Amino acid sequence: MSKxxxxxxxxxTVDHHLEEDVKKKIVIDTAVDxxxxxxxxxxxxxxxxxxxxxxxxxxxxxxxxxGRIPVKKLKKIAEVADKYGGDYVHLSFRQSLEIPYVNxxxxxGMIEELKEVDQNIASCGPRVRVPTACSGCEYNPNGLSDxxxxxxxxxxxxxxxxxxxxFKISFSGCPIDCARTxxxxxxxxxxxxxxxxxxxxxxxxxxxSACLEGxxxxxPKTGKPIFDSSKCLYCSDCIRACPTNAWRQGKTGHxxxxxxxxxxxxxNAAIIAKFxxxxxxxxxxxxxxxxxxxxxxGKGRIRIGEILMEPGNIESLAKHLEGVLGDNAIKKPRPPxxxxxxxxx
Amino acid sequence: MSNxxxxxxxxxxxxxxINLSGEVCPMTFVLTKMRLDALKPGQxxxxxxxxxxxxxNVPISVKEEGHKILKVEKMGxxxxxxxxxx
Numbered sequence: 001m002s003k004x005x006x007x008x009x010x011x012x013t014v015d016h017h018l019e020e021d022v023k024k025k026i027v028i029d030t031a032v033d034x035x036x037x038x039x040x041x042x043x044x045x046x047x048x049x050x051x052x053x054x055x056x057x058x059x060x061x062x063x064x065x066x067g068r069i070p071v072k073k074l075k076k077i078a079e080v081a082d083k084y085g086g087d088y089v090h091l092s093f094r095q096s097l098e099i100p101y102v103n104x105x106x107x108x109g110m111i112e113e114l115k116e117v118d119q120n121i122a123s124c125g126p127r128v129r130v131p132t133a134c135s136g137c138e139y140n141p142n143g144l145s146d147x148x149x150x151x152x153x154x155x156x157x158x159x160x161x162x163x164x165x166x167f168k169i170s171f172s173g174c175p176i177d178c179a180r181t182x183x184x185x186x187x188x189x190x191x192x193x194x195x196x197x198x199x200x201x202x203x204x205x206x207x208x209s210a211c212l213e214g215x216x217x218x219x220p221k222t223g224k225p226i227f228d229s230s231k232c233l234y235c236s237d238c239i240r241a242c243p244t245n246a247w248r249q250g251k252t253g254h255x256x257x258x259x260x261x262x263x264x265x266x267x268n269a270a271i272i273a274k275f276x277x278x279x280x281x282x283x284x285x286x287x288x289x290x291x292x293x294x295x296x297x298g299k300g301r302i303r304i305g306e307i308l309m310e311p312g313n314i315e316s317l318a319k320h321l322e323g324v325l326g327d328n329a330i331k332k333p334r335p336p337x338x339x340x341x342x343x344x345x
Numbered sequence: 346m347s348n349x350x351x352x353x354x355x356x357x358x359x360x361x362x363i364n365l366s367g368e369v370c371p372m373t374f375v376l377t378k379m380r381l382d383a384l385k386p387g388q389x390x391x392x393x394x395x396x397x398x399x400x401x402n403v404p405i406s407v408k409e410e411g412h413k414i415l416k417v418e419k420m421g422x423x424x425x426x427x428x429x430x431x
Contacts, residue, residue: 141405204416205417206404209401209404210401210404210405237401237405240408240409241404241408242408243404243408243413243414243415
């Protein structure tokens with residue numbers, strides 16, 4: 001158990017150890033290298049050890065925030081996988097590296113060896129999961145936000161926080177949304193509002209060619225842009241393309257999506273805010289987790305998206321976040337929408 | 346290749362010229378970059394580009410590599426750019 005104090009003084013208790021519905025500890029004896037010890041099976045369940053079909057064998061999921069693994073760690077992981085696992089490693093759909101075919105009797109030794117390079121084990125179960133993120137703004141030309149930095153902030157601050165159900169957070173650097181923020185319980189996507197300045201504009205029309213959304217039409221005579229902000233996705237292509245710096249970066253931050261999920265019955269997340277700053281992201285997460293806890297009480301394993309589809313709840317969440325979101329809030333947010341992928345007739 | 350006729354520009358001196366009307370991305374930028382690499386800083390390259398994807402991507406890449414686009418002219422479905430090497 002570790003306690004994290006956040007700015008807002010909300011106490012977040014990270015509990016990697018117990019499932020709510022399992023009170024009894026199931027303890028088994030293990031023998032590793034001649035030494036015997038005990039392993040708590042519940043710890044395994046919440047700690048990223050996933051039972052395989054094969055007797056005694058588990059897949060060990062590593063904690064890789066943003067899908068980024070320093071090469072030094074990777075070398076050690078390869079060594080550990082070779083020693084304790086099977087012939088391969090697997091990349092999970094949420095960017096974590098998984099080592100399959102590990103015998104539970106060797107867990108302790110494996111954990112110790114991974115700790116040498118500060119490599120931790122991931123989580124499963126009803127809690128905030130390892131955050132995912134796209135490749136990062138340092139080298140991806142489309143990147144508008146530092147998704148890798150933000151994934152680390154979430155990993156440090158919120159990983160493991162107990163919820164009604166799993167809670168997935170992701171960061172995309174631009175509206176292409178590679179990190180699928182619309183399918184997450186909570187997603188943040190980089191956005192920049194473009195501001196046009198008339199003086200430096202030469203009417204070259206490059207911005208109109210650069211805009212994929214038809215938000216910029218060149219004036220028939222002057223070539224200067226006619227901007228329809230309702231079509232703008234805040235991708236910043238016009239700013240990047242403009243040869244004379246007439247388009248400039250205006251309000252910048254994250255679009256906030258909440259209540260998405262994938263699985264059998266996917267939900268398309270609700271957009272509740274835009275241009276939320278990096279500094280406000282932890283406050284938004286805290287606010288949403290608070291609301292989820294309060295409104296999920298007594299409802300058992302339910303995702304936040306399902307709660308948000310109940311009448312009045314998206315408004316209730318908006319109200320709860322009023323103070324944090326301020327002017328960045330979407331005025332009339334719509335609840336998450338079901339996406340039917342398993343409809344056969 | 347298209348029949349676009351590249352006219353000399355009276356205001357800006359052109360040091361080299363390339364017609365990319367038959368090319369697609371990423372070759373449009375690669376060929377532009379190769380021509381720019383051969384120029385000296387301050388010299389000018391004239392590029393004729395098809396509208397659509399090449400015209401969307403090449404100016405962004407040229408700017409990101411630090412060069413300056415001095416002039417843009419629309420000629421039917423083509424664009425004519427004049428780029429100053431940085």
